[in-house]
Amino acid sequence: xxxxxxxxxxxxxxxxxxxxxxxxxxxxxxxxxxxxxxxxxxxxxxxxxxxxxxxxxxxxxxxxxxxxxxxxxxxxxxxxxxxxxxxxxxxxxxxxxxxxxxxxxxxxxxxxxxxxxxxxxxxxxxxxxxxxxxxxxxxxxxxxxxxxxxxxxxxxxxxxx
Amino acid sequence: xxxxxxxxxxxxxxxxxxxxxxxxxxxxxxxxxxxxxxxxxxxxxxxxxxxxxxxxxxxxxxxxxxxxxxxxxxxxxxxxxxxxxxxxxxxxxxxxxxxxxxxxxxxxxxxxxxxxxxxxxxxxxxxxxxxxxxxxxxxxxxxxxxxxxxxxxxxxxxxxxxxxxxxxxxxxxxxxxxxxxxxxxxxxxxxxxxxxxxxxxxxxxxxxxxxxxxxxxxxxxxxxxxxxxxxxxxxxxxxxxxxxxxxxxxxxxxxxxxxxxxxxxxxxxxxx
Numbered sequence: 001x002x003x004x005x006x007x008x009x010x011x012x013x014x015x016x017x018x019x020x021x022x023x024x025x026x027x028x029x030x031x032x033x034x035x036x037x038x039x040x041x042x043x044x045x046x047x048x049x050x051x052x053x054x055x056x057x058x059x060x061x062x063x064x065x066x067x068x069x070x071x072x073x074x075x076x077x078x079x080x081x082x083x084x085x086x087x088x089x090x091x092x093x094x095x096x097x098x099x100x101x102x103x104x105x106x107x108x109x110x111x112x113x114x115x116x117x118x119x120x121x122x123x124x125x126x127x128x129x130x131x132x133x134x135x136x137x138x139x140x141x142x143x144x145x146x147x148x149x150x151x152x153x154x155x156x157x158x159x160x161x
Numbered sequence: 162x163x164x165x166x167x168x169x170x171x172x173x174x175x176x177x178x179x180x181x182x183x184x185x186x187x188x189x190x191x192x193x194x195x196x197x198x199x200x201x202x203x204x205x206x207x208x209x210x211x212x213x214x215x216x217x218x219x220x221x222x223x224x225x226x227x228x229x230x231x232x233x234x235x236x237x238x239x240x241x242x243x244x245x246x247x248x249x250x251x252x253x254x255x256x257x258x259x260x261x262x263x264x265x266x267x268x269x270x271x272x273x274x275x276x277x278x279x280x281x282x283x284x285x286x287x288x289x290x291x292x293x294x295x296x297x298x299x300x301x302x303x304x305x306x307x308x309x310x311x312x313x314x315x316x317x318x319x320x321x322x323x324x325x326x327x328x329x330x331x332x333x334x335x336x337x338x339x340x341x342x343x344x345x346x347x348x349x350x351x352x353x354x355x356x357x358x359x360x361x362x363x364x365x366x367x368x369x370x371x372x373x374x375x376x377x378x379x380x381x382x383x384x385x386x387x388x389x390x391x392x393x394x395x396x397x398x399x400x401x402x403x404x405x406x407x408x409x410x411x412x413x414x415x416x417x418x419x420x421x422x423x424x425x426x427x428x429x430x431x432x433x
Contacts, residue, residue: 053306054229084233085302087309135215136313137222141229145215161309 006074011044012037014068021060022140026100028061032092035083037069043077044069051088052141058082090142090158107146107157121157123148179244179252185356186297186365187241188259191249192354192406193292194234195260198250200281201227202421206268219317223278226310233303240299251425255410255418261349262405265414272332272339275325276393279318280343283380284350286311287373296364319384326388333389340385340393346402351377354406374399 015037016029028034028048036047046065050058062080069078090109093101098108102124121131128150135145136159143156181187204227207220235246242249264281268274289308295301325336351371360366378397385391404410424431 049306052226052229052310053233054225054227056225084236084306085299087306089309135219136317137215137219139218141222141225145218159313161313 006039006042006044007072008037008039008044011046011069011072011075014072015046015065018061018064018068021057021064023101023104023106026097026104028065030094030097030100032094032097033061033088035086040079043079044075045079045081047081047083049083049086049088053084055141057140090160093158101158105155106143107155109158109160121146123151123153124155125153126151177252178254179248181238181242181249181253181257183355184241185354185359187238188354188356189360189365190234190238190241190300192259193288194231194238194250195258196264196281196285196350197227197231197234199258199260199264199417200277201225201231202417203264203266203268204274204278207274212271220274223314223317226314230307230310233307237299237303247425251422255415256408258405258410258414258418259354259408260405261346261352262402262411262414263343263346263349265405265410265417266346267413269342270335270339272335273342274339275318275321276336276340276343278314279322279384280340280347280381281350282311282314282318283384284347284373284377286315287377287380288370291367291370291373294367296367300365322384322388322390326390337390337393340390341396344393344396344401345398347397348399349402349405351399352403352406 012034016027016034018028020026020028020031031051033048033051034046035049036045038045046069048061048065062082065080066078069075093108101108105124107121107124121133122129123131123146126148128148130149131146132149133144134147134154137143138145138156138159140156142159144159145154146157147154181191201224204220205224208217208224211217211220231250232246235249238244238249239246244252263277266277286308289304289311292300293304293308295304322336325332351374353369353371354360357366357369361369381397382391382394385394
């Protein structure tokens with residue numbers, strides 16, 4: 001009887017490469033959402049956590065994780081488990097994730113922003129720190145709304161929770 | 162706790178409604194989920210019609226967060242009962258919901274909305290801090306992510322009250338009036354659940370939820386004083402708005418329930 005060996009590292013790589021549907025091309029690996037990828041018998045078990053618990057993209061991301069893992073040679077069964085007892089935080093975003101966020105016009109966390117306080121966040125368009133916090137809420141549950149006083153561009157920032 | 166992803170375009174078999182069995186822990190978890198679902202539904206009223214674009218986004222996000230938290234608690238209930246989350250959320254009859262009656266009230270005006278958001282999130286914060294010490298590992302486990310998100314809700318409410326207290330007198334008078342209406346029903350948040358004492362005995366609850374009333378009043382008094390709203394405090398009524406934890410709701414709940422569960426009832430098994 002022949003058995004196919006599944007390369008778990010390849011599966012992990014594929015899963016971490018799934019793009020966030022609300023912020024492409026940032027991947028869920030770069031956002032720090034992938035907790036564990038392992039083999040459970042012949043089933044690939046993936047543990048992920050949402051950034052925000054009410055994020056409407058969860059179902060889409062889960063389906064994309066299944067497709068990405070199933071594309072790896074030998075994988076037939078994929079089980080995605082959403083951990084709701086682990087707190088995600090913006091500090092989990094990787095360096096490349098931060099760079100891609102900036103490129104996408106979204107300020108990465110930790111650039112000085114504080115809830116409802118004026119200024120400090122670096123504008124992802126012109127790099128100015130002369131920015132204004134307009135609202136702690138934004139276009140997605142994980143984002144806040146800002147605007148730049150220098151280049152006059154409104155932009156989102158990852159919520160500093 | 163883990164929750165498996167379900168995603169299918171195929172309707173499953175017709176789902177029947179569901180009646181929760183008499184179980185102290187389930188009653189607690191349902192009260193937590195129901196509170197979040199009802200306030201989330203009422204917050205979502207402002208999507209598209211809030212006074213500013215920022216607040217349109219804010220209340221849409223608040224609603225999304227609260228309904229997300231409801232889904233977490235219903236996920237815990239799913240582990241306890243084997244029922245799926247949607248059936249737990251939408252498959253019950255109106256008298257089987259255990260939320261506080263304050264949370265089912267119509268959104269009213271902006272002043273009432275802000276005052277209620279502030280009061281509920283202050284209460285919820287104290288309750289979550291207590292649940293973090295629950296002897297039930299599943300309950301204690303899910304509190305962390307919820308608390309982290311709730312901090313933004315507290316900041317939102319406080320920022321609005323602060324802004325109103327700095328503004329013209331008529332705005333402050335309206336929010337004091339809204340707060341008085343909220344506080345007259347505040348008792349329902351602290352109402353004792355059936356079997357709640359058993360949960361305290363077995364360590365699921367570090368204390369009765371009603372024991373949070375004094376700390377709540379102390380914090381509220383501090384904040385209302387800071388925001389020039391102390392006049393509203395004499396409307397505090399620990400006996401107001403009772404009944405919800407036992408399933409006795411006010412007249413506004415039935416039409417709300419009807420709207421909220423219509424899709425579940427008319428298209429059994431429908432999925433996104």
